[in-house]
Amino acid sequence: MTVFWQKGYEAASLQDLTEAMGISPPSLYAAFGDKEGLFVAAVKRYHAQAKAMGTGCQEAATARDSVEGLLTLAANFFTDPQHPRGCFSVMAMTTAASTSERVQQILCEERAAAKERLRGRIQRGIREGELPPDTDATALANLYGAVLAGMSLQAREGASRKALLAMVETAMRAWPEAPKRAGARRERARA
Amino acid sequence: MTVFWQKGYEAASLQDLTEAMGISPPSLYAAFGDKEGLFVAAVKRYHAQAKAMGTGCQEAATARDSVEGLLTLAANFFTDPQHPRGCFSVMAMTTAASTSERVQQILCEERAAAKERLRGRIQRGIREGELPPDTDATALANLYGAVLAGMSLQAREGASRKALLAMVETAMRAWPEAPKRAGARRERARA
DNA sequence: ATGATTTAATATCGATCACTATGAAAACCG
DNA sequence: CGGTTTTCATAGTGATCGATATTAAATCAT
Numbered sequence: 001m002t003v004f005w006q007k008g009y010e011a012a013s014l015q016d017l018t019e020a021m022g023i024s025p026p027s028l029y030a031a032f033g034d035k036e037g038l039f040v041a042a043v044k045r046y047h048a049q050a051k052a053m054g055t056g057c058q059e060a061a062t063a064r065d066s067v068e069g070l071l072t073l074a075a076n077f078f079t080d081p082q083h084p085r086g087c088f089s090v091m092a093m094t095t096a097a098s099t100s101e102r103v104q105q106i107l108c109e110e111r112a113a114a115k116e117r118l119r120g121r122i123q124r125g126i127r128e129g130e131l132p133p134d135t136d137a138t139a140l141a142n143l144y145g146a147v148l149a150g151m152s153l154q155a156r157e158g159a160s161r162k163a164l165l166a167m168v169e170t171a172m173r174a175w176p177e178a179p180k181r182a183g184a185r186r187e188r189a190r191a
Numbered sequence: 192m193t194v195f196w197q198k199g200y201e202a203a204s205l206q207d208l209t210e211a212m213g214i215s216p217p218s219l220y221a222a223f224g225d226k227e228g229l230f231v232a233a234v235k236r237y238h239a240q241a242k243a244m245g246t247g248c249q250e251a252a253t254a255r256d257s258v259e260g261l262l263t264l265a266a267n268f269f270t271d272p273q274h275p276r277g278c279f280s281v282m283a284m285t286t287a288a289s290t291s292e293r294v295q296q297i298l299c300e301e302r303a304a305a306k307e308r309l310r311g312r313i314q315r316g317i318r319e320g321e322l323p324p325d326t327d328a329t330a331l332a333n334l335y336g337a338v339l340a341g342m343s344l345q346a347r348e349g350a351s352r353k354a355l356l357a358m359v360e361t362a363m364r365a366w367p368e369a370p371k372r373a374g375a376r377r378e379r380a381r382a
Numbered sequence: 383a384t385g386a387t388t389t390a391a392t393a394t395c396g397a398t399c400a401c402t403a404t405g406a407a408a409a410c411c412g
Numbered sequence: 413c414g415g416t417t418t419t420c421a422t423a424g425t426g427a428t429c430g431a432t433a434t435t436a437a438a439t440c441a442t
Contacts, residue, residue, distance in 0.1 A: 154336070
């Protein structure tokens with residue numbers, strides 16, 4: 001996973017992979033079928049990990065804290081020196097999409113599911129009166145998904161953790177604040 | 192350029208390139224030196240084009256209109272059926288970065304310059320009293336740069352133009368509104 | 383019109399790719 | 413302890429990669 005994460009799908013050669021795994025090519029093929037199979041396994045592993053992080057954030061008291069927590073976690077994760085910078089899923093999307101139809105499909109499904117979890121948490125915030133009832137949850141989820149992808153790219157360019165965290169703070173300004181009166185539920189708010 | 196845009200650096204073979212250009216390999220090598228040289232030429236061409244678009248937006252009356260115009264232009268451009276979806280620069284960054292040091296450097300320079308132009312326009316908005324004086328222009332430029340990259344990725348996943356435009360509108364909610372009193376200049380605003 | 387020079391395509395280079403057949407070593411079982 | 417099975421690395425497969433030597437066509441000057 002780390003090799004693919006760093007080099008991308010095409011650029012990661014069998015030699016790179018087997019050396020990193022400490023096994024020989026036949027073992028790799030016995031276990032994963034082919035290079036594409038190994039890549040799919042790596043993608044699934046990463047997404048499982050990412051999902052665990054994401055659901056951890058979902059349990060925050062408010063949708064706002066949930067999203068801000070997710071972005072903050074990502075800012076730290078994308079600059080963690082213990083693994084390649086940025087998001088493997090973003091990397092995978094751009095390096096393997098045109099090569100493998102199967103990978104393309106899996107990536108789109110996983111990303112759609114992640115975005116749906118985000119959207120769901122926002123929707124809940126709307127239901128609970130935390131956000132204005134006319135909030136476009138889909139567009140908001142898309143936006144923060146896009147910010148996440150953008151953060152990944154900047155991390156890969158070498159952006160500092162501090163810069164990413166500053167970006168998170170700025171991005172949260174787009175958060176539609178609740179109707180003014182505290183605890184309001186079925187309030188109508190003007191756009 | 193279109194071939195690289197669609198397939199990425201590694202995945203674009205000499206055969207793909209020569210067929211698309213309608214020339215033979217020796218001609219390509221006489222003109223561009225090697226594959227990397229051709230890629231660099233493609234990147235420069237794209238950035239020249241992108242810069243022209245960007246400076247067009249910079250001339251808007253307000254910084255806000257400038258940024259919103261840029262994002263809107265990008266949303267349309269990234270989903271234009273006349274060329275591959277998304278941003279070639281983003282594609283290049285993720286597919287050629289680990290392969291070629293030279294390409295990596297050029298891409299970082301060009302992207303830094305683009306972000307600096309964006310930051311400069313925002314800074315001007317601050318000077319002119321359009322934005323609060325304590326606005327973090329760098330973080331704001333980073334944010335909208337990230338949104339652009341994220342839009343590119345979503346466009347590549349197949350997001351509709353409408354979805355992207357909705358995202359732009361949502362992203363503009365992060366714009367720090369001017370101090371309330373019209374035309375205020377040296378006003379101190381509380382964060 | 384003809385020989386000199388340039389232009390570009392065919393055919394091919396060594397290297398490397400993803401992938402596998404073969405053979406040795408180790409583990410298991412009677 | 414010996415025979416069988418499983419495990420895994422070495423070595424090599426055809427295919428394709430990026431890059432070029434060779435050769436044919438075309439242009440231009442004389």
